Amino acid sequence: MPVTAEPPSVAPDIVRETDTQSKESLDPGYLVVCWDDPVNLMDYVTHVFQRVFGWKKDKAEIHMMEVHTKGKSVLARETMERAEFYVHELQKYQLHATLEPGE
Numbered sequence: 001m002p003v004t005a006e007p008p009s010v011a012p013d014i015v016r017e018t019d020t021q022s023k024e025s026l027d028p029g030y031l032v033v034c035w036d037d038p039v040n041l042m043d044y045v046t047h048v049f050q051r052v053f054g055w056k057k058d059k060a061e062i063h064m065m066e067v068h069t070k071g072k073s074v075l076a077r078e079t080m081e082r083a084e085f086y087v088h089e090l091q092k093y094q095l096h097a098t099l100e101p102g103e
Contacts, residue, residue, distance in 0.1 A: 028102030030083035032076040035096040036067050048093040049075070052086060077102055 034045075042064055049060035053075065066073035075097075076086055083099050090097035 029077045030080050031074050031100045031102055032078065032083050032086045032090070033098050033100055034063070034067050034073050034075055034090060035098065036071045037096050040095060042068060045095065048090065048095055052089045052093070 034049075045064045045067060046057065046060045049055055049063055050057060053060075055063075063073045063075055075090075076083065078086065080099075087097045087099050
């Protein structure tokens with residue numbers, strides 16, 4: 001009679017992490033801020049927000065009014081690369097936009 005060997009049993013090395021990071025240690029991201037300027041019309045700013053962020057008109061108007069009445073609006077909190085992308089897109093439309101570290 002031939003002897004048959006059992007195939008080896010291979011189990012993955014699974015290590016369960018028991019230490020978790022606190023919320024404070026997470027990357028706070030970067031803020032995309034649009035500032036008021038005396039040049040661009042409110043309808044134009046609303047249009048740009050819709051175009052760049054894909055927002056509906058209502059949301060774009062809320063942020064536009066915040067820019068108009070308060071002088072600035074935080075439009076997004078993103079990773080550095082994504083926030084830089086949004087700032088450059090807004091600047092292409094001649095809006096005054098900056099990138100700030102999140103808090």
